[in-house]
Amino acid sequence: MRTTLQGTTIVLGVTGSIAAYKAGTLARLLVKEEARVRVVLTKAGARFVTAHTFAPLAGGRVYDEMFEEPPPSRPVHLDIPDGADAVLVAPASADFIGRLAAGLGDDLLASVCLAAVCPLLIAPAMHHQMWANRIVQHNVARLVSFGVRVVGPARGELAGRDQGQGRMSEPEDIVAALRTVIVGEQTA
Numbered sequence: 717m718r719t720t721l722q723g724t725t726i727v728l729g730v731t732g733s734i735a736a737y738k739a740g741t742l743a744r745l746l747v748k749e750e751a752r753v754r755v756v757l758t759k760a761g762a763r764f765v766t767a768h769t770f771a772p773l774a775g776g777r778v779y780d781e782m783f784e785e786p787p788p789s790r791p792v793h794l795d796i797p798d799g800a801d802a803v804l805v806a807p808a809s810a811d812f813i814g815r816l817a818a819g820l821g822d823d824l825l826a827s828v829c830l831a832a833v834c835p836l837l838i839a840p841a842m843h844h845q846m847w848a849n850r851i852v853q854h855n856v857a858r859l860v861s862f863g864v865r866v867v868g869p870a871r872g873e874l875a876g877r878d879q880g881q882g883r884m885s886e887p888e889d890i891v892a893a894l895r896t897v898i899v900g901e902q903t904a
């Protein structure tokens with residue numbers, strides 16, 4: 717029976733939130749558990765962290781482009797989730813949550829999420845007023861109704877020193893949630 721993430725493949729999606737800096741710690745924790753990590757950055761995510769943050773942890777390869785040149789024989793949005801044990805989007809921006817809830821595949825990460833047949837987890841991160849927005853809450857509820865697991869967000873200090881619920885959960889807590897989902901599903 718599996719009790720750790722050892723030997724699993726985790727696709728880590730990083731979107732455009734200030735909390736993207738915590739995704740580096742998250743990737744490091746996953747690698748420490750001997751998971752293979754495949755990182756996908758959105759265009760906005762790449763404004764906060766770069767491929768260089770993740771390449772040493774992700775086997776040198778970080779994905780940020782749907783239309784690769786030269787074109788690979790299997791499109792990357794199908795290749796990346798192949799054989800993955802989970803897709804984890806952390807941080808998940810309000811924008812990304814909305815696009816996913818609408819079923820859009822308008823960038824690489826959104827298409828990866830739509831193509832994945834493994835568990836999908838999101839760790840939202842945004843200002844508390846965005847998190848409280850009924851449109852965002854509606855989108856999250858819609859994702860939950862489709863089986864997407866939502867980790868957090870936590871309460872606490874936010875960017876700009878505001879306080880409230882919207883802080884991305886701590887990387888350790890996200891890894892614990894991932895472990896529960898993967899270990900739980902394999903022993904069910």
Ligand SMILES: Cc1cc2nc3c(=O)[nH]c(=O)nc-3n(C[C@H](O)[C@H](O)[C@H](O)COP(=O)(O)O)c2cc1C
Pocket residue numbers: 730731732733734735758759760761808809810811812813841842843846
């Ligand atoms: C400094 C800065 C911080 C931001 N932080 C967040 C955030 O924490 N959460 C969020 O949902 N959007 C945040 N945004 C807005 C997103 O970056 C924007 O909606 C972007 O389109 C998200 O794109 P993506 O979902 O494709 O990554 C921030 C924007 C800026 C300029």
